[in-house]
Each structure stands twice: as structure tokens, then as C-alpha cells.
Amino acid sequence: MSSAHPSSPTATTGPVHVIGTGLLGASVGLALTRAGVAVSLADASPSQVALARDLGAGELGAGEDARIVVVAVPPDVTADVVVDALRAHPTAIVTDVASVKSVVLAELHAAVADGRLTPDDLTRYVGSHPMAGRERSGAAAADPDLFSGRPWVLVPHPTSDPGGVLAVRTLAVDLGGALVTLAAQEHDDAVAAVSHAPQVLSSLLAARLLDAPEQALALAGQGLRDVTRIAASDPRLWAAILVGNAGPVAHLLGQVRDELAELVTALEAAAEHGPLTPGAMAAASAAVSRGNQGVARIPGKHGGVRRSYAEVTVLVPDTPGSLGRLFAQVGELGVNIEDFAMEHAPQQKVGLATVSVLPEVAEELEAGLDARGWRVVRS
Numbered sequence: 001m002s003s004a005h006p007s008s009p010t011a012t013t014g015p016v017h018v019i020g021t022g023l024l025g026a027s028v029g030l031a032l033t034r035a036g037v038a039v040s041l042a043d044a045s046p047s048q049v050a051l052a053r054d055l056g057a058g059e060l061g062a063g064e065d066a067r068i069v070v071v072a073v074p075p076d077v078t079a080d081v082v083v084d085a086l087r088a089h090p091t092a093i094v095t096d097v098a099s100v101k102s103v104v105l106a107e108l109h110a111a112v113a114d115g116r117l118t119p120d121d122l123t124r125y126v127g128s129h130p131m132a133g134r135e136r137s138g139a140a141a142a143d144p145d146l147f148s149g150r151p152w153v154l155v156p157h158p159t160s161d162p163g164g165v166l167a168v169r170t171l172a173v174d175l176g177g178a179l180v181t182l183a184a185q186e187h188d189d190a191v192a193a194v195s196h197a198p199q200v201l202s203s204l205l206a207a208r209l210l211d212a213p214e215q216a217l218a219l220a221g222q223g224l225r226d227v228t229r230i231a232a233s234d235p236r237l238w239a240a241i242l243v244g245n246a247g248p249v250a251h252l253l254g255q256v257r258d259e260l261a262e263l264v265t266a267l268e269a270a271a272e273h274g275p276l277t278p279g280a281m282a283a284a285s286a287a288v289s290r291g292n293q294g295v296a297r298i299p300g301k302h303g304g305v306r307r308s309y310a311e312v313t314v315l316v317p318d319t320p321g322s323l324g325r326l327f328a329q330v331g332e333l334g335v336n337i338e339d340f341a342m343e344h345a346p347q348q349k350v351g352l353a354t355v356s357v358l359p360e361v362a363e364e365l366e367a368g369l370d371a372r373g374w375r376v377v378r379s
């Protein structure tokens with residue numbers, strides 16, 4: 001598993017000032033502090049900034065001597081905070097991590113037009129967006145390894161200062177990000193497909209569970225958990241993201257609506273006239289097959305081509321230390337865990353632990369775990 005090494009060399013020249021010390025800002029602060037870069041922290045919420053400081057993300061302060069300012073506040077207030085930061089730190093490079101980029105850039109151009117910023121000020125702004133996060137908000141969920149091995153999109157605008165672009169590139173690399181450079185609209189179209197529409201669909205699907213009877217919920221397995229993890233995301237943050245990227249998200253959801261309408265029509269016909277009604281199987285199969293083709297296009301670990309791993313599933317007692325023992329013994333058998341998932345059977349004192357490993361070692365691992373007394377589940 002990859003993680004930034006605490007002692008890997010750091011090229012970022014601090015001090016760095018982080019404004020907004022929730023999940024993203026505190027994670028940036030933790031990673032930079034661990035790498036020895038001086039970090040000052042500010043937030044509209046005194047309790048959030050105190051928590052980030054207590055967790056080790058940096059020191060409280062206004063960042064007067066900052067060379068780089070990282071704005072990590074919700075998208076709807078990002079442009080205003082960037083404007084204030086460009087004015088308050090007249091020699092610093094200012095970047096933001098908001099999930100939407102065109103709307104922020106448009107507001108910054110408006111600030112130049114109405115005199116709040118000079119065109120020179122704007123050259124010190126370089127947009128960015130780490131494609132890393134989680135469904136929880138706030139500093140308590142922060143993680144210095146959040147960005148390790150994840151795409152980090154740089155969104156310079158036509159007048160961004162090259163030195164500033166280099167500084168933000170360096171920061172992103174120091175935090176473990178894999179750099180991608182896109183124009184603002186290219187970025188927004190891309191994240192509509194890979195992040196924003198998926199969030200909406202996960203939320204809408206999870207909302208259907210509101211009316212589901214308890215006995216149905218008790219049957220919930222990994223499939224439901226896989227598609228609803230992000231339904232636990234913060235509604236305030238996501239409402240701002242969705243309206244901030246309204247056009248591309250509406251376009252994609254319109255396409256989903258049309259495909260869904262076709263499938264619903266076919267299934268209604270099957271419900272009325274029987275499963276073998278002409279066209280029903282074809283429509284159902286096309287929906288799933290097109291999904292197969294789409295999911296196969298998602299790049300695998302470290303951004304490379306998706307690789308097929310073999311899965312080894314083991315029954316693990318729900319007791320302290322069991323999982324640790326399993327991991328240790330997989331290591332003793334000389335096998336690297338490429339990925340891991342845990343499924344809990346409802347109301348049972350066991351879980352199903354699935355480790356993904358290189359196909360060539362799977363059989364040997366199963367035999368080794370058998371020999372060590374684990375109950376290997378073979379499908």
C-alpha cells in the first residue's frame with residue numbers, strides 16, 4: 001500500500017498558510033507539518049481551527065509571512081476568500097482546492113472587473129483540485145496521507161505566473177499527488193462524470209432506502225454498501241458543489257434519465273406481459289453490459305491500467321486483533337495486499353475479509369491460510 005514517507009525530501013518552501021481547516025485544509029496542514037514545512041492555520045470557525053492545531057496540522061496565525069496560501073473552504077465562498085487572500089498576502093501564491101473551478105475563476109475575473117483585484121493580483125492565483133477526499137467533513141477526519149497516489153488537478157489560468165504554477169505543482173507533489181493539468185472547463189466536465197453525477201446517483205439510491213422495511217435493510221450486502229458509501233457526504237458542501245457545476249452535472253444526469261426511462265419502459269412491459277416479453281431481456285442486458293464496459297475503463301491502482309487481482313476471502317471472528325493477525329500472517333506468507341474489503345454479516349460475530357492479491361499468489365495464499373487455521377471461503 002502506498003503512503004508518503006515521513007522522511008521523503010520536501011521541495012515546498014514555506015511558510016504555508018491554510019485557510020479553512022476542515023477535512024482538506026487540515027489534511028494539507030498535517031502532511032506539510034510532518035514534512036517539516038511551517039504551516040499557519042485560519043478558519044471562520046474557532047473550534048475547527050483549534051481542533052486542526054491540536055491534531056498537529058500547524059499553528060494558529062494569520063500567515064503574514066506566507067509564501068503560499070491554500071484556500072480550503074466550501075466552493076460557494078472560495079472566490080471571496082481567494083480575493084481576500086490575494087489582497088492580504090500581496091507577495092504570496094494563492095491556490096484553492098475547491099471541487100469546481102470555472103465558477104471560482106469567473107468570480108475572480110469579476111473581482112478584477114470591479115476593482116477588488118488588480119490584473120497583477122490575479123497572476124498569483126493558480127487553481128487546483130486534489131481528487132482525494134472522503135464522505136466525512138471536518139478536521140477530525142483529516143489524514144496526512146489523504147493525497148498519496150491520488151490525481152491532483154492543476155488549473156492554471158492564462159495569466160497565472162509560471163513561478164506560481166511551479167510552486168503549486170511542487171506542493172501537490174510533496175503531498176503525494178499525481179499531477180494532471182486541465183483548463184477550468186475541462187476540469188468541470190471531467191469531474192461531473194467521475195465525481196459529481198456519481199454523488200447524486202448514490203444519494204438518490206440511498207434515499208430510496210427511506211421507505212424500505214427493516215427486513216429488507218437487514219439483507220443489505222456489499223453491493224449496496226459499494227454504491228452508497230458517498231451518500232453519507234455533507235449536504236451543505238455537496239449542494240454548493242452541484243450548483244457550482246450545474247451545467248455539466250445537469251447534462252450528465254439528463255443522459256442517465258434518458259437511459260433509465262428506456263430501461264423502466266422495458267421492465268414495465270416485462271412486469272405486465274412476463275419476463276420474456278420481446279425487448280425486455282435486450283434492454284436489461286444492454287444496461288448491465290454498458291456498465292461493464294464503463295467500469296473497465298476506470299484506471300487501476302496508481303493511475304495505471306486496471307489490473308485484475310485475485311480475491312481471497314476469509315471468515316474473520318469479530319474480536320479485537322483478529323484482522324491484525326490475518327494481515328500479519330498474509331505478510332509472513334510473503335504476499336502483498338493490493339486492496340482490502342470487509343463485509344459484516346448482519347447480527348453475526350464474524351466478518352468476511354477479502355484481500356486482493358496478484359493472481360499468481362492466490363492459490364498459495366489460500367493454502368497457507370488454510371494451514372494456519374483460517375476458514376477460507378471458496379466460491
Ligand SMILES: NC(=O)c1ccc[n+]([C@@H]2O[C@H](COP(=O)([O-])OP(=O)(O)OC[C@H]3O[C@@H](n4cnc5c(N)ncnc54)[C@H](O)[C@@H]3O)[C@@H](O)[C@H]2O)c1
Nearest residue numbers: 020022023024044045048073074075098099133134137138
Ligand atoms: N470533501 C472532499 O472529499 C473534498 C475533496 C476535494 C476537494 N474538496 C473541496 O475542498 C474544500 C473544503 O472541503 P472540506 O471537505 O475540507 O470541507 P469541510 O467542511 O471539512 O471544511 C471546510 C472548512 O472551511 C471553513 N470555512 C467556511 N467558510 C469559511 C470562510 N469564509 N473563511 C474561512 N473558513 C471558512 C469551515 O469552518 C470548515 O472548517 C471544498 O471547496 C471542497 O469542494 C473536498
Ligand SMILES: O=C(O)C(=O)C[C@]1(C(=O)O)C=C[C@@H](O)C=C1
Nearest residue numbers: 099130131132133134135195230
Ligand atoms: O472518496 C470520496 O469519498 C470522495 O468523495 C472524494 C471525491 C471524489 O468524488 O472522488 C469527492 C469530491 C472531491 O471534489 C474529490 C474527491
